[in-house]
Amino acid sequence: MSRQLFDFHGGIHPPENKTQSTQTAIEPCFIPGKLVLPLQQHIGQQSKPLVLPGDRVLKGQMIAASDGYVSAALHAPTSGTVTAITAHALPHPSGLTETCMIIDPDGKDEWGERHAIADYRQADKEILLQQIRDAGITGLGGAGFPTAVKLNPSEDLRIDTLILNAAECEPYITADDMLMRERANEVVAGLQIIAHILQAEQCLIGIEDNKPEAIKALQDVLDAEQQEIPVRVVRIPTKYPSGGEKQLIQILTGKEVPNGGIPADIGIVCQNVGTAVAVYRAVDHGEPLISRITTLTGEALDRQGNIEVLLGTPIKELLSHFEVDPAQLHRLVMGGPMMGFTLTDTDLPVVKATNCILAATRKELPDPAPEQACIRCGMCAEACPASLLPQQLYWFSKSREFDKALSHNLLDCIECGACSYVCPSNIPLVQYYRFAKGEIRHEEHERTASDHARQRFEARQARLEQEEAEKEAKRKARAEAAATAKKAKQTTKDDSAEVDPKAAVIQAALERAQARKAQKAAQTDKPSTDETKSAAMSAVERAKAKKAQQADAKEGAEKPVLSAVERAKARQAAQNQAAQKENNSNAASDGLSALERAKAKRSLNNETASPDEKADKPLSALERAKAKRAQQVATDDSPEAPESVEAEPQATTSTGLSALERAKAKRAAAESDAASGTEAGDQAQPSTGLSALERAKAKRAQAAEQAANQDEPDDKDSAQQKAPGTSVLERAKAKRAAQQGEPSEAAEKPMTALERAKAKRAQQASEQAEAASEEAQQATDEEKGD
């Protein structure tokens, strides 16, 4: 007893209020009507249920196993039937709901199998630890850390001192006090088992000097029998919070647990009195942790005292067992008045960490006084057992300067409440710290999450870049090949029909030949529709257009013909685009010959020359007429609409194609777009045949649509034009891609050159579309990433 003691900084002396619950002996267990056993009563992983609703369980039977190393098993506190495994409110400051096992006791209190260890001294450490683990023992002081984990410190740590925390410094609580008075032998026995497991050299029982009976009881046990590992009862001055693990270590040894470390780092392990008894019961009797001593106190209760209570007992039943006066009950606290938390529901169960239920009247624990301004008196700093500056932490928490709070070691706050207790301005300081800690945790979580997102994004970005670079390299190779091909074409000027996988010139020649054939076919196939076979648009055509325009006008929609100015603009656009295309595209872009461009111009000129006068939406009646006719042609040509639609645009690329042909092709394309405008694949197909003229027209159509949509949203025609209009850009891109692309290997099958060309271009177009969609995907990702 004459051991040198040390003091810890700060501390307070609140009224103890312990005597009211130490007048009677610990009451034995009673079996409640229902047991609610949360699967999470400890720090670590939630337990895994081993039984199903409807199963009968025996007292002490494991009903949930520990899931992982840091976890704890759960046992049936008495025999009965599992009625449900369901979400139930937990006794937790947040009032959160977790999975609980509900057991209906059958009243028989029938024990299941128990496996005691005859002599723990002969048993292997691992076996003892497993026994403790299987008994579901967690720290009964309040935190609920699995005991088997705590008793198995890392191999390189040498534990010389085992401290039994018997300080019980919180006001009101007397559970440990009563346990020591009545079962001192079990406390010492449990302590010996723990010391044996840890191979500790000495045991210290730190106990506040306000528990003389308990001290005497322990001393009697120690005096009666020689202990294997020396045990010393150390009487320490009563001061809150001497029962804090770190504070008790400081009092008894003068050592401090290093910041961020655990007591084992300085060769110390601390255990609670209740835990020691539980270990003894588990090892010596094979009884798992199914009950605990809890203090029932507070002036709202008629009787006050301690009771051995089955885990899972609803607090409601416990309160009525101690004859609560509901009218008087104002504040219900689980734990002590300094660190306990309020319960607003009496349906909650007793859990492993429930050391006290304080049913207080309003007079006993008055409502918090209004918060006054901080006068920086520094009483909080004098009271703080962690030597913090609570006042500064308060200012920082209040102004959300969390980095400053952290630099003032906010996280070393043990939330003992001493600062709040002494504050003359009644500032709920601890609440501010909890808020700040919560915010800091939240920020940290968000930062981690965004870090992960960024890492993922960067990885993806790198991958995409690499893929892009590879693609670019391929593209360049293709372009070079195309350039070579062009050179070859210029030198040979040979219209060879032979299949040469390398030479683009052959492909081009094939195309041209095919196109010519197609042109001929078109001319012969559709004499009725095309009265004029000249390159320029015939007057008839224009006349028809006019008629169509009139018809449209009759329909009610006012669609004057495109004004000359607009057409001029369109032409300019066409020229621009043609020029741009030349700039942009590689050698392959020369596939569109100057002749073609000239023809396109001519056809535009024809249009311009046409006697249209009435201005209107950019889509001319002429256009629509053409489109209509093209549709007819298509249907005439072949019953398979898509096929013909494809075939005609193909033809337009050939150099020898007449403007008329191209116009038709365009119309067909427009038609097909209108038919299936939403599908990207369809858009790509007709696009292959687009000339500069086409694009100009398409542009105009798009502009027209926009105008039409603004003016007359109901206009059917403009609505119909919408689809192709929107796909203009797509088509242009597809086309450029097609031009850039190297001519693929001509197929060996009896496919015509034209078909092969088609296939190739479709492939390229789809490739392009893929690339585009990838781009879009990337953009979306970036958005998400932001």
Added chain:
Amino acid sequence: MALLRVSSPHLTRPGNTGGVMMLVILATLPGLAMLTWFFGWGNLINVAWAGLVAIVCESLVLLLRKRPLAFYLTDYSALLTAVLLGISLPPLAPWWLTLVATAFAIIVAKHLYGGMGQNPFNPAMIGYALVLIAFPVEMTSWLAPQSLAMTESQTPGFMETLTTIFPFIGGESFDAVTMATPLDAFKHKGGLTAEEFWSTELAVSSQSWRAWQMASLGFLLGGVYLIYRKIFTWHIPVSMLAAMAAISVIFWATDPSSYASPELHLLGGATMLGAFFIATDPVTAATSLKGKLYYGAGIGILVYLIRNWGNYPDAVAFAVLLMNFVAPLIDHYTQPRTYGHKSTK
């Protein structure tokens, strides 16, 4: 059954800020009683008048700031400021002097900075410094001490004091015999040595010296009581007095004929009042215990320096205000070592 949901702790020590302030006010009583005994009713009337002004000013500002009156007035912080000012100002200070000092202290030095707990400077000392600089003549004339017990009183009676302070009340104005405080007299002793100074009864009567000693002891008594009641710790007063004693001993020992004795420095002026009631103002002082030692010592040294080489005979107000500037810096460098940490970083 509606159960209360609150965060721990559920216990708090009874009492509030108002209680602390009231205790400090009560602790000034011994010193105030001594002042009244030796110098007449002047300080008492000053305290009452300043208190009235303070409460009115506080109420006005609270109304402007839309704060509940009763809640804030009952923290008695304005009253404490007024009491300290009433004690510091000369007994026969005209009413407007007290008015200006108090109103400035409450409105500018306290509320313009955010009110209770937010002011970086001691409001009473701000008010005092303002009138000291603005009205030096009124501020430096102090009544000749005379025990009230003496029959042939040089000291004015209650009504005479009242009419002197508030001349518009009418009645006979008292033609007070004023004289310098011992510190002031010593400072202006001219070419006299300390020995010569003390031997001349003209400069400072033994009565005057005794009066100041008694008043200082009164404040010392009140201060010790406050330490006993744990209203503040011993750190600031002790370090301030110790620093002052040390520096005055050094100079006095080297040249006793030029420098005043430590006794005169500790008991001759506002040293005790400053050490226990001004420097300990928690709002404006350093907060950590180590910081308080530096803070108190700084005040003690500054008081001595200004008294000897400054223009003013006493210097508690200036020294405290100067150290108010430094308090946050001191706090920054004197963070205590947190449990489990190797150093204060």
